Amino acid sequence: MLQARDIRKHYGGVHALKGANFDLRPGEVHALVGENGAGKSTLARILAGSTRADGGSILRDGREVRIASPLDAQRLGIGIIYQELDLFPNLTAGENIVAGNLRFREGAMVRFGEMERFCRPFLAQAGLSCPVDTPAGELSIGQQQMLAIARALSMDARILLMDEPTSSLFDDAAERLFELIAGLKMRGVSIVYVSHKMDEIFRIADRATVLRDGETVGTVEIAATSVESIIRTMVGRDVTIAQRAGRGPAGEVALEVDGLTTAKLRGVSFTVHRGEVLGIAGLVGSGRSELGAALAGLDRVVSGAIRARGGFGLVPEDRRVEGLMMRMSVLENGTIAVLPRVSRAGFVARTAERRMLDPVAAGLALNCPSMDAPVSQLSGGNQQKVLLARWLLVNPDILFLDDPTRGIDVGAKQDIYRMVEELARAGKAILLVSSELPELLRLSDRIVVLHEGRVAARYDAEEATQERIMAAATAASGTGARPQ
Amino acid sequence: MKLPAFAALPKNFLALAGIVLLAIAISPVAADGSRVFLEIGNLTDILRQISLIGIISLAMTFVILTGGIDLSVGSVLALSTSLTAMWLTRGYTHSVAVAILVAVAACALAGAVNGLVIAFTDIQPFIVTLASMIGVRGLAKWLSSNQNIDIGFGQDLAAHFAAVFRQKALVIGSYAAASAAFWTLLSRTVFGRHVRATGDNERAALHAGLPVRSTKVWVYTLTGLLSGFAGVLYAAENHQGNPNAGVAYELDAIAAVVIGGTRLSGGKGSISGTIVGTLIMGVLTNMLRLNNVDSNVEMMIKAVIIVLAVAVQRGKGGNGA
Numbered sequence: 001m002l003q004a005r006d007i008r009k010h011y012g013g014v015h016a017l018k019g020a021n022f023d024l025r026p027g028e029v030h031a032l033v034g035e036n037g038a039g040k041s042t043l044a045r046i047l048a049g050s051t052r053a054d055g056g057s058i059l060r061d062g063r064e065v066r067i068a069s070p071l072d073a074q075r076l077g078i079g080i081i082y083q084e085l086d087l088f089p090n091l092t093a094g095e096n097i098v099a100g101n102l103r104f105r106e107g108a109m110v111r112f113g114e115m116e117r118f119c120r121p122f123l124a125q126a127g128l129s130c131p132v133d134t135p136a137g138e139l140s141i142g143q144q145q146m147l148a149i150a151r152a153l154s155m156d157a158r159i160l161l162m163d164e165p166t167s168s169l170f171d172d173a174a175e176r177l178f179e180l181i182a183g184l185k186m187r188g189v190s191i192v193y194v195s196h197k198m199d200e201i202f203r204i205a206d207r208a209t210v211l212r213d214g215e216t217v218g219t220v221e222i223a224a225t226s227v228e229s230i231i232r233t234m235v236g237r238d239v240t241i242a243q244r245a246g247r248g249p250a251g252e253v254a255l256e257v258d259g260l261t262t263a264k265l266r267g268v269s270f271t272v273h274r275g276e277v278l279g280i281a282g283l284v285g286s287g288r289s290e291l292g293a294a295l296a297g298l299d300r301v302v303s304g305a306i307r308a309r310g311g312f313g314l315v316p317e318d319r320r321v322e323g324l325m326m327r328m329s330v331l332e333n334g335t336i337a338v339l340p341r342v343s344r345a346g347f348v349a350r351t352a353e354r355r356m357l358d359p360v361a362a363g364l365a366l367n368c369p370s371m372d373a374p375v376s377q378l379s380g381g382n383q384q385k386v387l388l389a390r391w392l393l394v395n396p397d398i399l400f401l402d403d404p405t406r407g408i409d410v411g412a413k414q415d416i417y418r419m420v421e422e423l424a425r426a427g428k429a430i431l432l433v434s435s436e437l438p439e440l441l442r443l444s445d446r447i448v449v450l451h452e453g454r455v456a457a458r459y460d461a462e463e464a465t466q467e468r469i470m471a472a473a474t475a476a477s478g479t480g481a482r483p484q
Numbered sequence: 485m486k487l488p489a490f491a492a493l494p495k496n497f498l499a500l501a502g503i504v505l506l507a508i509a510i511s512p513v514a515a516d517g518s519r520v521f522l523e524i525g526n527l528t529d530i531l532r533q534i535s536l537i538g539i540i541s542l543a544m545t546f547v548i549l550t551g552g553i554d555l556s557v558g559s560v561l562a563l564s565t566s567l568t569a570m571w572l573t574r575g576y577t578h579s580v581a582v583a584i585l586v587a588v589a590a591c592a593l594a595g596a597v598n599g600l601v602i603a604f605t606d607i608q609p610f611i612v613t614l615a616s617m618i619g620v621r622g623l624a625k626w627l628s629s630n631q632n633i634d635i636g637f638g639q640d641l642a643a644h645f646a647a648v649f650r651q652k653a654l655v656i657g658s659y660a661a662a663s664a665a666f667w668t669l670l671s672r673t674v675f676g677r678h679v680r681a682t683g684d685n686e687r688a689a690l691h692a693g694l695p696v697r698s699t700k701v702w703v704y705t706l707t708g709l710l711s712g713f714a715g716v717l718y719a720a721e722n723h724q725g726n727p728n729a730g731v732a733y734e735l736d737a738i739a740a741v742v743i744g745g746t747r748l749s750g751g752k753g754s755i756s757g758t759i760v761g762t763l764i765m766g767v768l769t770n771m772l773r774l775n776n777v778d779s780n781v782e783m784m785i786k787a788v789i790i791v792l793a794v795a796v797q798r799g800k801g802g803n804g805a
């Protein structure tokens with residue numbers, strides 16, 4: 001169906017791909033896995049025509065083809081859903097679908113009737129039930145992703161590349177995506193699925209190709225392998241998945257939130273102690289990120305009280321929009337919040353600056369071509385690590401981590417879990433938001449579930465289960481909810 | 485060339501080198517066979533002529549790096565020329581230093597007001613400084629009763645001031661010193677980092693707890709201050725305070741910054757680029773004037789150069805994922 005042979009690509013001195021091979025069969029879901037920076041996104045971009053390879057060849061149905069632009073890919077029936085969705089937020093769903101679409105003949109005038117007739121079936125196939133004239137920006141992230149899929153389908157894509165599609169979805173939206181993928185597969189669409197989430201891969205994929213340092217190390221049948229074996233191939237060594245560690249008794253209260261009400265929150269109350277990890281569960285839009293913004297003083301508080309003992313730090317959810325300065329270097333991004341510590345009379349001491357960041361970067365296994373490279377050149381997972389490094393340097397007493405392992409590979413995730421546990425042991429109070437329930441269960445001492453801006457349920461670590469949290473988060477009215 | 489970030493720089497220098505070579509090639513030849521363009525007097529004239537815009541464009545670089553713009557610099561310069569001349573000629577003070585200080589401080593204050601409004605409201609910098617461009621011009625005209633305030637050539641304080649501050653060496657020296665100071669500020673200090681971070685991603689800067697507001701206030705204050713100082717030099721050079729001075733200076737300053745590779749959207753740019761941009765404009769003007777090109781044609785040629793210079797720098801890059 002689609003074959004990639006010995007694809008090579010370098011950026012300056014960095015070899016992003018140095019011999020990637022890949023073979024996609026009709027109607028299969030083929031996972032593409034590898035550590036952060038292994039070259040997965042680069043390979044996907046090359047197949048989708050948005051990046052040109054330096055060497056190697058691509059075969060479609062056995063014939064060698066040239067994919068020099070996204071239009072070439074479209075003609076070959078290849079569609080891509082980027083991790084950072086590339087929709088036009090101010091255009092309507094319909095306009096997003098027909099823009100640049102070879103299958104839709106656009107005249108000089110926009111013909112709304114025809115656009116509607118054209119888009120309808122594809123929106124239905126993607127499972128999106130919104131009106132054709134809804135602005136894309138008003139859709140939830142999950143819906144936007146469906147729109148992106150509808151767009152790809154309308155271009156008659158027989159091959160869909162998905163780059164970490166679930167990294168910003170909560171479980172229920174992910175569930176809908178899996179159903180959609182199963183449906184597409186039945187209709188003979190082949191799917192290339194890039195993900196760091198092993199449970200997903202074992203659920204939906206037929207085969208997996210492992211990339212390591214820009215090279216294909218092997219392709220395996222999912223049915224004939226195990227999570228451990230895939231991880232070992234990815235990393236080249238054994239990774240121990242540590243279980244939940246017991247923690248000492250929590251210390252004094254570090255943060256007390258009482259009846260907090262903002263534009264998005266309705267009377268949220270809880271306390272966090274030093275040495276404790278408070279998990280915060282909730283769907284996208286439940287107010288979990290707004291909670292961070294309100295605590296950080298970035299959102300207006302309508303009523304309620306926040307009593308914090310110590311400094312507060314927020315690792316934001318969206319690293320591109322709220323986290324990183326994309327044009328500045330890795331070093332500058334890492335140290336930007338603590339420059340006074342390495343400067344004298346306002347002048348930055350650059351060797352000291354570097355010495356300060358180096359150990360933290362090493363602890364996170366940050367993989368970047370150089371500390372002076374702009375962060376925009378790093379792979380997604382490594383960008384996330386830069387953001388974490390920034391806040392590890394700040395080292396506040398209370399740390400709000402909003403989905404800190406988004407896009408981070410299995411091995412590095414373990415490092416981050418260890419880091420969170422160490423911080424808690426050192427007496428920090430941690431608030432942890434995560435879209436991955438296993439991660440929340442693994443790290444939290446207590447869990448607060450938010451639903452539409454309210455606390456829907458609270459659990460201690462022992463009583464929390466994925467099912468109960470899901471039920472409370474989706475408000476299967478009252479189940480497990482315990483009034484405060 | 486290891487870092488792509490430097491890629492813009494050599495391109496600037498190449499453009500400058502190209503224009504210098506062209507200027508030499510087409511330069512008129514003096515009676516003794518030497519090329520007029522290369523005469524020391526001419527070269528230092530170029531530097532002197534670009535110094536005022538050059539000084540303003542240093543601060544403008546900072547403003548643009550934060551993602552802002554300052555349209556009021558020409559009006560602020562006019563205010564400074566008027567204040568300087570008034571203080572010196574009307575006996576308000578017997579000290580040149582005080583006169584200069586008054587003018588520069590007033591201009592810094594005007595800049596600070598710009599900065600405060602921009603930092604504490606969400607009115608766009610373009611609109612805020614458009615308003616102060618009009619308002620400050622009005623202030624300058626009102627203070628001087630719409631008159632030029634002449635500075636004589638006699639033995640008085642004002643004449644003494646003009647004689648000192650119109651010297652080529654002092655003007656060029658000021659530009660050089662300001663360049664060094666602003667280069668250091670941008671590339672070596674915490675403030676410079678904050679300026680770039682603010683322009684690169686303001687929301688992220690806020691999340692990181694950076695002093696975004698005070699950074700903005702400072703950046704516009706500095707622009708007011710440097711425009712004010714440029715006004716002092718202008719008053720000395722022209723022997724008058726002129727409330728109509730500096731019209732369209734903002735455009736020349738912005739042009740120099742943009743030719744120098746700084747992005748109008750903020751976050752990326754350099755002082756060295758701006759200096760090169762200023763030199764390109766200066767050499768170009770000089771070349772055209774030496775060859776007696778009509779000043780209207782000069783403007784048309786400059787227009788083409790601005791677009792070309794920016795296009796060449798954008799040619800590569802811009803393919804972020």
Ligand SMILES: Nc1ncnc2c1ncn2[C@@H]1O[C@H](COP(=O)(O)OP(=O)(O)OP(=O)(O)O)[C@@H](O)[C@H]1O
Binds near residue numbers: 011016380
């Ligand atoms: N535009 C670019 N300029 C320079 N280097 C780049 C660029 N894009 C990617 N790279 C480098 O190429 C390598 C592979 O990056 P890629 O984004 O393909 O990784 P990935 O496997 O998708 O990782 P992740 O799981 O973190 O998303 C990385 O080392 C990265 O720094």
Ligand SMILES: [Mg+2]
Binds near residue numbers: 041163380
């Ligand atoms: Mg990636």
